[in-house]
Amino acid sequence: MTTPAPTDFQNAVAVAKAVLSAAASVTATVVVVQSMVHTIVPHELQGFLFSRIRGIFSRFSNEMTMVVDEYDGFVQNELFEAAQVFLAAKQSSSTTRIRVSKPAKENHFTLAMDQNQALVDTFRGVELKWVFASRHVDSGYLVHHGRNSTVQHEVQYFKLTFHKKHREMVVESYLPFIIDEAKSLKQGKKTLKLHTPSFDRVYGGPLSDAWASVNLDHPATFDTLAMDLELKKTIIDDLERFVRRKEYYKRVGKAWKRGYLLFGPPARGNRALIAAMANYLNFDIYDLELSGLRSNAELRRLLVATANQSILVVEDIDCTIELQERKSETRAARMNTMSTEYSREDLTLSGLLNFIDGLWSSCGDERIIVFTTNHKEKLDPALLRPGRMDVHVHMSYCTPCGFRLLASNYLGIDSHELFGQIESSIAAARVTPAEVAEQLMKSDEPEVALRDMVSFLVNHKRKEDEEVTKVKVCQSQLIEENGGTEEENGKCEIIEE
Secondary structure, eight states, X not given: OOOOOHHHHHHHHHHHHHHHHHHHHHHHHHHHHHHHHHHHSOHHHHHHHHHHHHHHHHTTOSEEEEEEESEETTEEOHHHHHHHHHHHTTOOTTOOOEEEEOOTTOSSXXXXXXXXXXXXXXXXXXXXXXXXXXXXXXXEEOTTSOTTOEEEEEEEEEEEEEEGGGHHHXXXXXXXXXXXXXXXXXXXXXXXXXXXEOGGGSSSSOGGGSEEEEEOOOOOOTTTOOSOHHHHHHHHHHHHHHHTOHHHHHHHTOOSEEEEEEESSSSSSHHHHHHHHHHHHTOEEEEOOGGGOOSHXXXXXXXXXXXXXXXXXXXXXXXXXXXXXXXXXXXXXXHHHSOTTOOOOOOOHHHHHXXXXXXXXXXXXXXEEEEEESOGGGSOGGGGSTTTSOEEEEOOSOOHHHHHHHHHHHHOOSOOTTHHHHHHHHHHSOOOHHHHHHHHTTOSSHHHHHHHHHHHHHHHHHHHHHHHHHHHHHHHHHHHHTTOOHHHHHTOOOOOO
């Protein structure tokens, strides 16, 4: 091996010093310029200036970068969600940091890319680099705090980098492939969720924070529902017809949604039916409490934050909020008492109708809206029209058929000598499936449970007859006090609720 001459070595050292000196000068210049820009250039123009500089340098690069934001306006970006699922399954031993979670009642761990982590995927021999990142943006003014109080929230996004010549392949083949793969992965391990509004986060944050969720572990299925068999079959057929009609809804020009109204006496199994629908379709449930909403704007924001393939539930719509009038008579009085810095509009019937079948109802696909009420007659007729509440389901009292199903579920028997007596008593007495189920749960011995059921039905019928008699006597006395005739007394009507 030859030793470099001293002159050559000194020249190499001099060149290295010159290069390092030039690099230091450039670095110092960049730091000074950047400091000057932050000091002199207004904040609003800095982003524009830096983007132009990056654009100039990008002309000399062979790479292209696509940015996949979490939201496209108000609507969740389907590609972002698909990328999350797809990339979580692509984690390799070279990944240095990942996020891991495990809900309490799930058997598997959920993996996800952590921020500022990179992952390289290969598709048709082409390398594609993914980076998960975030930035903070102003989301507006804090409610009730005036215009000097702003709030920031984090916006998440993916960056996908590849060679420019593969742009067409990425757009036409790779991205659709990711969406299809993500759908398959989600269906294979989807855990149903029950969502409830986070009213304190409806504003001042990303739409994903508008709802909080827990796992939906309700065991109800159509096989366990104590319903009339024909009614049950009608609901199942309607659900199956709905989910396979995507192209049909598009062809006829209607939003891909379906409205249900469940009405009848209390404790008749509304929640069990809704859970059975969710389990049957593998849909999440969004439980919307209208009384917690302050305006139509909040309702719209919650609506666009719901996912596709979901069931939106509005319980007791007749009593959760006053919607009988399209404009509240007391609105002006309330507005006068509110702060001048912040005012709001009411949640109105017109806002609810627009949410059900207006323009905003088209923000999403494959959604079912379920309303419940104990008093259908109290609802505004505008709510009951087809297109808003398409299917009206009368949740009646327990039937003999329903009793047999409950006896099979709770006692494990399909026949007994007391069935005939119980079924005839159930047909005469007005008892809900919940009341029957409660009686069957009181003993593990079928014989004891059924005899107690007979006694319960006899006592229930007797109490019911006594109440009817009291109502009739009171109505007769009222007619007499008002100067009614004996003939009118004889025509006294009993109104059954």
